[in-house]
Amino acid sequence: xxNTFEHIKKDFPVLKDNTFAYLxxxxxxxxxxxxxxxxxxxxxxxxASIHRGLYPVAEKATQEYEKARERVAEFIHAGTDEVIFTAxxxxxxxxxxxxxxxxxxxxxxxxxxxSITEHHASIVPLQEFARRKKLVxxxxxxxxxxxxxxxxxxxxxxxxxxxxxxxLASNVLGTIHDISKIVALGHKVGAIVISDATxxxxxxxxxxxxxxxxxxxxxxxxxxxxxxxxxxYGKKERxxxxxxxxxxxxxxxxxxxxxxxxxxxxxxxxxxxxxIAGVIGLAAAVTYLEDIGGTKAIHSIVADLVEYAMQExxxxxxxxxxxxxxxxxxxxxxxFTIDGIHPHDIAQIAGQNNVAIRAGHHCAMPLIEELGLSAxxxxxxxxxxxxxxxxxxxxxxxxxxxxxx
Amino acid sequence: xxxxxxxxxxxxHYKHPHNKGIFSPxxxxxxxxxxxxxxSLVLYLNIGNGVVEDVSFEGDGCAISQAxxxxxxxxxxxxxxxxxxxxTPGDIYTMLGITISPGRTKCxxxxxxxxxxxxxxxxxxxxx
Ligand SMILES: Cc1ncc(COP(=O)(O)O)c(C=O)c1O
Numbered sequence: 029x030x031n032t033f034e035h036i037k038k039d040f041p042v043l044k045d046n047t048f049a050y051l052x053x054x055x056x057x058x059x060x061x062x063x064x065x066x067x068x069x070x071x072x073x074x075x076a077s078i079h080r081g082l083y084p085v086a087e088k089a090t091q092e093y094e095k096a097r098e099r100v101a102e103f104i105h106a107g108t109d110e111v112i113f114t115a116x117x118x119x120x121x122x123x124x125x126x127x128x129x130x131x132x133x134x135x136x137x138x139x140x141x142x143s144i145t146e147h148h149a150s151i152v153p154l155q156e157f158a159r160r161k162k163l164v165x166x167x168x169x170x171x172x173x174x175x176x177x178x179x180x181x182x183x184x185x186x187x188x189x190x191x192x193x194x195x196l197a198s199n200v201l202g203t204i205h206d207i208s209k210i211v212a213l214g215h216k217v218g219a220i221v222i223s224d225a226t227x228x229x230x231x232x233x234x235x236x237x238x239x240x241x242x243x244x245x246x247x248x249x250x251x252x253x254x255x256x257x258x259x260x261y262g263k264k265e266r267x268x269x270x271x272x273x274x275x276x277x278x279x280x281x282x283x284x285x286x287x288x289x290x291x292x293x294x295x296x297x298x299x300x301x302x303x304i305a306g307v308i309g310l311a312a313a314v315t316y317l318e319d320i321g322g323t324k325a326i327h328s329i330v331a332d333l334v335e336y337a338m339q340e341x342x343x344x345x346x347x348x349x350x351x352x353x354x355x356x357x358x359x360x361x362x363x364f365t366i367d368g369i370h371p372h373d374i375a376q377i378a379g380q381n382n383v384a385i386r387a388g389h390h391c392a393m394p395l396i397e398e399l400g401l402s403a404x405x406x407x408x409x410x411x412x413x414x415x416x417x418x419x420x421x422x423x424x425x426x427x428x429x430x431x432x433x
Numbered sequence: 434x435x436x437x438x439x440x441x442x443x444x445x446h447y448k449h450p451h452n453k454g455i456f457s458p459x460x461x462x463x464x465x466x467x468x469x470x471x472x473s474l475v476l477y478l479n480i481g482n483g484v485v486e487d488v489s490f491e492g493d494g495c496a497i498s499q500a501x502x503x504x505x506x507x508x509x510x511x512x513x514x515x516x517x518x519x520x521t522p523g524d525i526y527t528m529l530g531i532t533i534s535p536g537r538t539k540c541x542x543x544x545x546x547x548x549x550x551x552x553x554x555x556x557x558x559x560x561x
Pocket of ligand 1: 054055116117118119147149150195197198199224225226227247249391
């Protein structure tokens with residue numbers, strides 16, 4: 029690692045203020061200077077549209093864009109012809125579902141199996157697909173310890189199942205799911221298996237081929253990249269036969285008055301002018317994460333912090349955690365409630381003390397309901413956090429308890 | 434640092450809410466929800482001769498939303514429907530007596546919004 033932990037904060041302009049405890053990375057991460065510089069370099073020195081211009085800066089922009097694709101592909105162990113840039117996880121999910129609808133002729137009564145922990149970005153596009161085609165949605169429930177119930181998954185995934193979608197890690201519980209197991213169940217019945225990896229990428233090593241998923245997606249802004257950029261990975265064999273889900277310029281081969289054909293490379297899934305600065309920024313973020321030691325090292329820093337946080341939270345009267353307690357299987361998320369204090373009030377008091385946490389349903393309403401709650405407070409940790417950040421939160425929680433006593 | 438929003442009167446109303454409970458039958462029962470933070474509210478109103486004769490609420494949520502419901506139900510008891518229709522969000526902020534940040538307006542105005550809907554629905558009922 030070129031940085032020790034204390035020094036890492038210095039890479040992040042926003043975190044230089046050491047009275048600010050940023051514990052909301054699961055909402056969005058902070059940006060290191062190197063990413064800001066990469067974006068700024070594009071806008072300052074070689075802004076141009078890609079894939080078309082025949083002048084030096086356009087060639088440079090195209091080169092950087094395609095280099096970025098290589099960088100990001102390597103990061104998740106995918107091929108460069110398997111990585112599609114999108115506007116984010118939500119855009120990936122919507123485009124994918126529409127592409128699947130265009131490609132497969134699903135019939136009334138066909139089933140989609142997803143986990144109860146899914147984010148709205150994964151649930152709602154599939155739900156809308158189900159509504160249009162009269163498909164049936166089924167949910168894999170939780171077992172004990174906030175793990176998924178894999179036995180139930182095995183019962184739910186049947187010959188009728190056409191699509192399975194299970195997130196790689198939960199943005200509420202932190203749990204890393206056993207996606208390989210889900211893939212085995214899904215593929216046994218010929219279903220397409222999708223994984224929302226937004227809460228996992230940048231936290232743990234992700235190898236798409238090892239996982240075996242057909243499709244996987246995530247957002248750049250949760251891994252130190254800019255907002256408005258994301259990735260949709262598709263296994264090559266799947267992409268080859270996938271009809272596009274988003275149409276316009278840049279993705280076509282020939283356009284006639286009443287029909288069009290599609291480009292024969294990955295660009296057929298990247299309609300319109302891409303978020304070029306975003307792609308370049310995302311690649312810079314990936315480079316940064318690898319320079320500081322890579323996801324394995326990041327996960328071990330975060331695991332230590334989760335362990336510390338769990339121990340310190342025990343000091344707070346009436347506090348309950350909803351969390352994957354095995355820190356090796358947690359991506360840095362600790363959700364909790366405190367008796368007699370609404371999560372929103374907890375977050376407000378923390379905020380008044382310059383401690384950033386999140387309160388609410390975290391875009392996972394079915395899960396929050398399953399837990400019998402209406403909201404949780406959530407702290408989310410990343411490699412740039414320190415025990416001192418956790419201590420500051422604990423102080424705020426003590427204040428909250430005192431205020432509401 | 435910001436001005437303290439958890440002033441004693443807010444906390445008092447939150448911990449010991451006024452007019453909390455269900456009554457039935459009632460002239461109108463209205464659900465309200467602030468999904469983004471998980472606040473919920475049900476208002477029960479008894480209206481006679483154009484005046485709110487009695488009002489109560491049930492709910493679950495943050496201190497701001499619940500204290501606002503407690504204070505607002507106090508305020509509208511005995512008030513005419515016509516006067517209730519003149520209430521504005523500004524009146525609610527004044528009633529709470531604290532600065533409401535943009536992130537908390539939905540909490541502060543949950544009871545008010547639910548009351549407005551209740552009155553609209555009540556008037557629709559009368560029209561029929
Ligand atoms: C697990 C998970 N999936 C999907 C999303 C959606 O990401 P975005 O809002 O960047 O599209 C998020 C972030 O909110 C998330 O945490």
